[in-house]
Amino acid sequence: MATRGCLLLLFIGACAAHDCLELTLSDQTILTDSLLNGTILKLATKNESLDDSVRFNVLELWDKFPKIVVPTNGTSEQCRRESQVYLDSLDRLELWALKMFDASAKPPSGILSGNANQYGDFDECLSVDGPVRGKYCLANLEIDFRGDEKIETIDKLVHSGHYIRSNATDMGHRVPRYSSLLWGVCIPSSCSSFDLEEELASRLRPLRISVKVHNTMCSVKNAKRPYSFGKTLSITFFLAIILLLSLGTILDDGKEGSTNFEKLLNAFSLKRNLKKVFDLSDEPSRVKGVDAFRGLNAFALLVAHKSMAMAHNPYVNKVTYSAVFGMPWAVVGRSAILYTDSFLYLSGFLNANNLLQELERKGTIDIKNRLIARWFRLFPLFLSLMLFCTYILPDVNNGPQWNLVVEEHSRVCEKNMWKSFLFIHNYFGFEDMCLTHTHQIGIDMQLYVATLPLMLVLWRSRTLGWTLVIGIAVASTVLRYLAIYAYNISMFVYFGITVQKLLDAARYCYILPTHRATIYLIGVAMAYFMRTKKLNFTLSSMQTRILWALTMGIMGFTLCYPYQMGLEGYTFEPGPAASFAAFSPIMWGVYMSLAHWAICNSYTNEKAAAFVESRVFKFFNKIAYGVYLTQFPIFFYNVGVQRHAEFYSPLLLLHIPEMFTVFAISVLATVAVEMPFNQVYRIYFGKSKTKLKDK
Known part of the structure; x- marks a missing residue:
């Protein structure tokens, strides 16, 4: 067919697989000579030796790549019939058929710059509504070149x-299937993902290209989602929140309520809560330096999380993306x-500091009240985000990867959300975790619960208490080392790491409180020393400068120690990875402790003081929990709706509209959910209730 003949060069896109590195002059010569002279390439799958490989002339290989993909041998009669109608209509140049053909991916320019992932036209495919309706599917093509030096060079470029490193069967809803080539195909809506996979596989098998089309990666227009009781419950929950916010804001007369109901309405007043958020006056209980520590680390983590989300996206120059993250300075993000x-240090410090204050006043800890307060602090906003991402967000928009990064995550949440309700979700790996970034909440809650009896023991028997603190910290360090070494995994994202290794590192070390307790306990110890005034002395100006130089040196050494692991071509070794995992929390804890102590007791520089006490940090501290929870849903919302490849620039790490959205939604989440429920605790369980009874 003349129309289908315009896909003659489709294999060019397939050969690019996912990304290409920048070519040296010699590399360009090798590749150009190979293409122009019809050099014979050896292609083999991972499970086959080179002796069994099949030889193809490159130009002949391009010609044999399917010019058009339609499941003419589909499993259902309707699929086979509609596929034939589509082909016949395409021959007659009917508009709806041309749209379906036009919506499928075509070989682009700039493949050697990384422009290999081709979405086609998602919206055009779904708009096809002739005798046949369109279905958009995003297929994963896996290509592996092997052979002599020339072939290895091409494989590296591709x-x-x-x-x-990834494959089509890896979890893709949070960690990217980076090595797969994503290829958009528009097929008749009666055909299934299995039909497309079989069609592609049968035609690409001779070319030694494997194919996977996940059912969840296919979309049709106005697809009906099954009824869910959870969705009804979620809508009811959010309507109730909106009603309370409306009543509280409208009826707020600026006076303190005299009854619990009036106080409840005041708690949901947006006017009051916004005023509190932007009130940046110092609180008596605020610990100096904490706001700056939290703000700087949260910003660094925000950028690191954004870089991982960006790995899902297509770029016309994705080679630059890989090159940037293979540079030595990228260790700042990989660590x-x-x-x-x-955050574990700060959590340990603040929790211990608060518990020591209570022990000084009462000589004991009200464990029940502490646990209720912690629940009201963490759970309402956590629950709101889970319900929204599970039942509301999937219906908000669509896109080529929407089903993967939004709907697939929704399905995981619907099945496993109960684990998050109990704060045990961090024991089940990323694959089955609702809101994977919230593993830190589980770790923090579990360490907090363990801290309650530990502080009681430390208060009543310093010898036994310090024996427990040091013993647990050492045991945690040993566990980290053994886990990393035994499973050949890494807590550092080294260049060339596989998706499975990332998931294994999370499961066996990263998300377990037993393996992360060391630096938390360093924070506990620091709170004890500062609270008991063991470190209450002032350094001279020279001593302060020496202390800061030592502190910055420890920070720089810890941060940059594994930089070689981030370079291209690194060969993994378990020994250095285990050493980094075991000792970096200790070194980082020492840095945090020294810096924290210097800020609280020893710095005299006015500019440094102004920076540490900046109002920006004070404001951020109030919305930090909202920023932590909402950033990933916003990042992956944007991944899901992206329709085409864009030009990569490192400035995208700080994409202003996206960052503004993160902060705006975080403020909204703070004043609409977090602050009201914190006040609800005070009304019904805290000081407000006690005062009311006294009256």
């Missing part, structure tokens, strides 16, 4: 140096675990 360690 996969952008294998920045992250993201250190920023999460900072």
Whole structure:
């Protein structure tokens, strides 16, 4: 067919697989000579030796790649009939058939710059409504070149140096299937993903290209979602929140309520809560330096999370993306675990500091009241986000990867949300975790519960208490080392790491409180020393400068120690990875402790003081929990709706509209959910209730 003949060069897109590295002059010569002279290439799958490989002339290989893909041998009669109608109508140049053909991916320019992932036209495919309706499917094509030096060079170029290695069966809803080529195909709506996969596989098998088309990666217009009781419950929950916010805001007269009901309405007043959020005056209980620590580490973690989300996206120059993250300075982003360690330190410090205050006043800890307060602090906003992402967000929009990064995650949440309700979701791996980034909430809650009896023991028997603190910290360090070494995994995202290794590292080390307790306990110890005034002395100006130099040196060394692991061509070794996992939390904890102590007791520089006490940090501290929870849903919303490849630039890490959205929604979540429910706790369980009874 003349129309189908315009797909003659489709294999060019397939050969690019996912990304291409920048070519040296010699590489360009090798590749150009190979193409122009029809050099014979050896292609083999991972499970076959080179002796069994099939030889093809490159130009002949391009010609044999399917010019048009339609499941003419589909499993259902309707699929086979509509496929034939589509082909016949295409021959007659009927508009609806041309749209379906036009909506499927075509070989682009700039493949050697990384422009290999081709979505086609998602909206055009879904708009096809002739005798046959369109169905959009995003297929995963897996290509592997092997052979002599020339072939290895091409394989390296095709996969952008294998920045992250993956296959089509890997979990893709949070960790990207980076090595797969994503190819959009528009087929008749009566055909299934299995029909398309079989059609593609049968035609690409001789070319040694494997295919996977997940059912969840196919979309049709106005697809009906099954009824869900959870969705009804979620809508009811959010309507109730909106009603309370409306009543509380409208009826707020600026006076303190005299009854619990009036106080409840005031708690949901947006006017009051917005005023509190932007009230940046110092609180008596605020610990100096905490706001700055939290703000700086949260920003670094935000950028690191954004870089992982970006790995899902197609770019016309995706080779640049790989090259940037293979540079030595990219260790700052690849060491993201250190920023999460900072939050564990701060959590340990603040929890211990608050418990020590209560022990000083009462000589004991009200464990029940503490646990209720913690629940009201963490769970309402956590629950709101889970319900929204599970039952509301999937209906908000669509796109080529929407079913993967939004709907697939919704299905995981619907099945496993109950684990998050109990704060045990971090024990089941990323694959089955609702809102994977919330593993930190589970770790924090479990360590908090363990801290309650530990602080009681430390208060009543310093010898036994410190024996437990040091013993648990050492045991946690040993567990990290053994886990990393035994499973050949890494807590550092080294160049060429596989998706499975990332998931294994999470399951066996990263998301377990037993393996992350060391730096948390360093925070506990620091709170004890500062609270008991063991470190209450002032350094001279020279001593302060030496202390800061030492502190920055420890930070820089810990951060940059594994930089070689981030370079292209790195060969994984379990020993260095285990050493980094075991000792980096200790070194980072020492850095945090020294910096924290210096800020609280020893700095005299006015500019440094102004920076640490900046109002920006104070404001961020109030919305930090909202920023932490909402960033990933916003990042993956944008991944899901993206229709085409864009030009990659490192500035996209700080995409202003997206960052503004994160902060705006975080403010809204804070004033509409987090602050009201914190006040509800105070009304019914805290000081407000006590005062009311006293009256």
